Amino acid sequence: DSGVTQTPKHLITATGQRVTLRCSPRSGDLSVYWYQQSLDQGLQFLIQYYNGEERAKGNILERFSAQQFPDLHSELNLSSLELGDSALYFCASSVGQGSTYEQYFGPGTRLTVT
Amino acid sequence: LAKTTQPISMDSYEGQEVNITCSHNNIATNDYITWYQQFPSQGPRFIIQGYKTKVTNEVASLFIPADRKSSTLSLPRVSLSDTAVYYCLPWGGSARQLTFGSGTQLTVLP
Numbered sequence: 001d002s003g004v005t006q007t008p009k010h011l012i013t014a015t016g017q018r019v020t021l022r023c024s025p026r027s028g029d030l031s032v033y034w035y036q037q038s039l040d041q042g043l044q045f046l047i048q049y050y051n052g053e054e055r056a057k058g059n060i061l062e063r064f065s066a067q068q069f070p071d072l073h074s075e076l077n078l079s080s081l082e083l084g085d086s087a088l089y090f091c092a093s094s095v096g097q098g099s100t101y102e103q104y105f106g107p108g109t110r111l112t113v114t
Numbered sequence: 115l116a117k118t119t120q121p122i123s124m125d126s127y128e129g130q131e132v133n134i135t136c137s138h139n140n141i142a143t144n145d146y147i148t149w150y151q152q153f154p155s156q157g158p159r160f161i162i163q164g165y166k167t168k169v170t171n172e173v174a175s176l177f178i179p180a181d182r183k184s185s186t187l188s189l190p191r192v193s194l195s196d197t198a199v200y201y202c203l204p205w206g207g208s209a210r211q212l213t214f215g216s217g218t219q220l221t222v223l224p
Contacts, residue, residue, distance in 0.1 A: 002157065004157075042214060042215070043152075044214075045213065090158075098207040099148070105157025
C-alpha cells in the first residue's frame with residue numbers, strides 16, 4: 001500500500017459525458033502527478049501540482065483539467081469523453097517537486113467509455 | 115529530451131541474476147535515473163534511483179557508467195514475484211522530460 005488513495009476504482013460512462021477522478025496523496029506529500037495509461041500509449045504524464053499550484057504540464061488534452069485543493073487532495077476532470085479516453089488513470093505523490101523525490105503511485109482508476 | 119530504449123521483454127529463471135539495460139543517449143546534466151516496477155493493473159513502484167556510478171538498496175543495484183548514457187538495473191536472485199514491467203526514467207524535473215518509455219516485460223520462469 002503506497003498510501004495514495006484514488007476513487008473511484010472503476011468508472012463506466014458514455015461518450016460525451018464528464019467525470020471527476022479523485023486522488024488523496026500520502027500524508028505530508030505536497031506534489032501530485034496525474035498519468036494516463038492505455039494499451040497503445042503506455043504511461044503518459046498529464047500534469048503536476050505542487051502545494052496547490054500547477055507546476056508542470058505534459059500531454060494533457062484541453063478537455064481535461066485538474067486542480068489541487070488546500071487539503072492537498074487533487075481532482076482530474078475529464079469532459080466530452082471519447083472512446084479513446086478509456087484507460088487507467090494513476091495519481092502519484094511525492095514530498096517535493098523535483099526529480100530526486102520518489103513518486104508513490106495510487107492503485108488507479110479504470111475508466112471505460114462506451 | 116532523454117528518450118529511452120529498453121528491451122521489450124526478457125525471460126529468466128528463478129534464482130538467477132537479471133540485468134536490464136536502458137539506453138538514454140540524450141541524458142541531461144541534471145537528470146537523475148529512476149527505475150520503477152509495475153505489476154498488471156497496479157501503479158508503478160519505485161525501485162531505485164541514482165545519478166552516477168553504483169547504487170544499491172535492499173532489492174536491487176543500479177549501475178551507471180561515467181558517460182551516463184545508459185544504466186543497468188540488476189536484480190539478484192529473481193523469484194516468480196519479480197515478473198513485472200520495469201521502466202527506467204531519466205528525469206531532471208522538467209515536464210517535457212517526464213516520459214516513461216515502453217518498459218521491459220520481465221518474465222521469471224520456474
